[in-house]
Amino acid sequence: MESYRYLLDLALILLFTKGLGLLTRRVQMPQVVGALLAGLILGPAMLGFMKETAFISEVAELGVIVLMFCAGMETDIQELKASGKASFVIALIGVLVPLAGGFGVAYIFNRPDMIASEANASAFLQNIFIGVILTATSVSITVETLKEMGKLKTRSGNAILGAAIIDDVLGIVALTIVMSMADSSVSIGVVLLKIVLFFVFAGVAGFAFYKLYTWWIAKSTKALHRHAIVAFVFCLLMSYIAEVVFGVADITGAFIAGLIVSNVARSEWLQSKFDTISYMVLSPVFFASIGLKVVLPEMSGIIIAFSVAITVVAILTKIIGCGLGAKVCGYKNYQCVRIGVGMISRGEVALIVASKGASAGLMGSDFLGPIIIMVVVTTIVTPILLKLVFKKNEDTPVEAGKQVTSYYENADQYRGETRQKK
Numbered sequence: 001m002e003s004y005r006y007l008l009d010l011a012l013i014l015l016f017t018k019g020l021g022l023l024t025r026r027v028q029m030p031q032v033v034g035a036l037l038a039g040l041i042l043g044p045a046m047l048g049f050m051k052e053t054a055f056i057s058e059v060a061e062l063g064v065i066v067l068m069f070c071a072g073m074e075t076d077i078q079e080l081k082a083s084g085k086a087s088f089v090i091a092l093i094g095v096l097v098p099l100a101g102g103f104g105v106a107y108i109f110n111r112p113d114m115i116a117s118e119a120n121a122s123a124f125l126q127n128i129f130i131g132v133i134l135t136a137t138s139v140s141i142t143v144e145t146l147k148e149m150g151k152l153k154t155r156s157g158n159a160i161l162g163a164a165i166i167d168d169v170l171g172i173v174a175l176t177i178v179m180s181m182a183d184s185s186v187s188i189g190v191v192l193l194k195i196v197l198f199f200v201f202a203g204v205a206g207f208a209f210y211k212l213y214t215w216w217i218a219k220s221t222k223a224l225h226r227h228a229i230v231a232f233v234f235c236l237l238m239s240y241i242a243e244v245v246f247g248v249a250d251i252t253g254a255f256i257a258g259l260i261v262s263n264v265a266r267s268e269w270l271q272s273k274f275d276t277i278s279y280m281v282l283s284p285v286f287f288a289s290i291g292l293k294v295v296l297p298e299m300s301g302i303i304i305a306f307s308v309a310i311t312v313v314a315i316l317t318k319i320i321g322c323g324l325g326a327k328v329c330g331y332k333n334y335q336c337v338r339i340g341v342g343m344i345s346r347g348e349v350a351l352i353v354a355s356k357g358a359s360a361g362l363m364g365s366d367f368l369g370p371i372i373i374m375v376v377v378t379t380i381v382t383p384i385l386l387k388l389v390f391k392k393n394e395d396t397p398v399e400a401g402k403q404v405t406s407y408y409e410n411a412d413q414y415r416g417e418t419r420q421k422k
Contacts, residue, residue: 006055010285013056016042017284030145030383035284039291040376052292056285061250063286064140066278068251069235071143071152071161072258073271080158080259086329087162090322094163094343095135095170097321101313102131109306110367117364125181129362132174133354133371134314138347138379139164140251144283145383146342151390156335160342161255163322167343168249169195175353179360191247198246202238202253206260209234213264228273231261249349293351294376296369307370311377318344338389345382346375 020034020041042049106127109115117126142160146152152161176191217227235257242253261267299307323340331339354371357363363371 006053009050009053009056010281012042012050013038013288014281014284017288028387030148030387032141032144032148032287032383033380035287036141036291036380038284039288040294041291042288043292043294045291045294045296045376050292052289056289056292059282060286060289063278063282063284063289064251065235065239065254066274066282067140067143067286068254069258069261070271070274070278071147072255072260073262073267073274074147074152075158075161075259075262077259077262080162083155083159083162086326086331087159088166089329090159090163090325090339090343091166091170093325093328094137094318094322094340095167095174097324098134098314098317099128099131099174101317102134102310103127105306105309105313106130106367109302109309114302115306115364115366117366121360121362125178126362126364129178129357130310130367130371132171132178133350133357134310134317134346135167135171135174136346136349136353137164137167137171137318137343138345138349139343140286141345141347141379141382142342142386144287145386146390149387149390155331156338156342159326159331159335159339163325163339163343165252165255168252168349171349171353172247172249175356178357178362194246195248198242198248198253201241201246202256205238206256209260210263217265227266228270231270232274234261290347290379291376294372296372299369303366303370306367307373310370311374314346314374314378315344315381334389338386341382341385341389344378344385346378350375 016038017035020038021031022034024034024037025031041047044051110117110123110127110130117123121129139161142164143152146154146157146160151157172191172195173188176188180188213230216230235254238253238257239250240253242248242256243250261270264270319337319340321340322343323336326336326339327333350371354363354368358365358368
């Protein structure tokens with residue numbers, strides 16, 4: 001009967017994410033905070049009622065892919081183009097400042113009389129690697145929070161999305177450089193070439209898909225569900241090719257696929273279909289899975305001090321780095337704060353980077369616990385801080401009057417509209 005345990009796990013995740021989401025909504029907090037807490041409560045960190053399984057992990061990965069695909073479909077491409085140069089500057093400074101901050105904290109604590117590390121790499125490389133972990137950004141939490149507040153299509157929202165995509169590329173480059181210093185078989189040149197080739201491929205594939213889809217939609221006026229299937233297939237293929245062939249994150253491929261689909265006819269209808277499937281299963285599992293990953297180790301006084309230091313530095317360096325980049329590019333002060341806060345969350349991205357470094361001998365096991373704590377705290381505080389910094393309506397949506405609902409609200413809204421029609 002253990003083989004059917006995934007059904008119970010799925011039921012509990014959906015129940016707890018929705019219930020805690022409504023609870024956090026009552027206290028004027030984004031519902032995504034409740035979904036994150038659901039994973040922590042159910043997982044090893046608290047009740048220990050369930051743990052992350054291969055099924056949950058794969059469904060969660062599909063959930064973040066669909067979430068970023070929807071974000072791409074909802075993004076204003078013209079505004080994204082306009083903020084392209086600014087996004088690069090924001091991402092660049094938003095990588096350099098956390099890198100320096102993480103290195104500084106690690107330099108203080110990574111020594112025999114503080115936290116003894118059994119990693120094979122030199123102390124310098126270990127400290128650099130901890131800085132690389134802090135450069136990571138998990139934009140999925142920010143995307144869902146901004147959707148829930150109807151602020152995704154704002155100047156700040158578009159800058160965050162653009163900077164997060166570039167941040168992903170810069171993070172890959174930084175990780176590759178450190179890995180190549182520890183392992184001579186890793187080639188920086190090959191990685192950079194693959195990244196360039198991916199964006200060339202994305203441009204060609206996007207143009208071909210748009211032309212073929214436009215031709216096909218002119219021939220097919222019925223059976224609209226086929227259009228949703230074709231769009232989903234394109235999303236999955238772009239995600240797979242980005243990750244496996246070019247070594248770029250799958251969510252980057254999904255986001256670009258969403259941007260391409262946003263230009264085709266019936267894109268809003270397609271978006272509504274994916275919002276439904278995201279609301280029903282995929283997104284709740286993804287957000288809960290972050291909490292299920294958390295296994296807290298035994299904590300000494302030094303480990304606790306390092307955990308606090310690395311968490312504070314992780315939050316401040318993203319706000320300062322990305323905010324400074326936004327200020328250089330002419331954004332207003334309140335927009336700089338919003339952009340900086342939107343880039344705080346490290347989420348699953350930092351956990352993946354940390355696990356890669358640990359397996360490569362770039363980080364000792366004693367550092368993994370504080371990194372997990374940093375990931376949990378930054379993931380939970382990001383939607384809370386976003387709610388606070390977006391309280392004022394100075395940054396209005398790019399498309400006036402068009403509010404984007406989150407996956408938590410779409411189903412309830414649809415049922416309400418159906419009752420009115422009846």
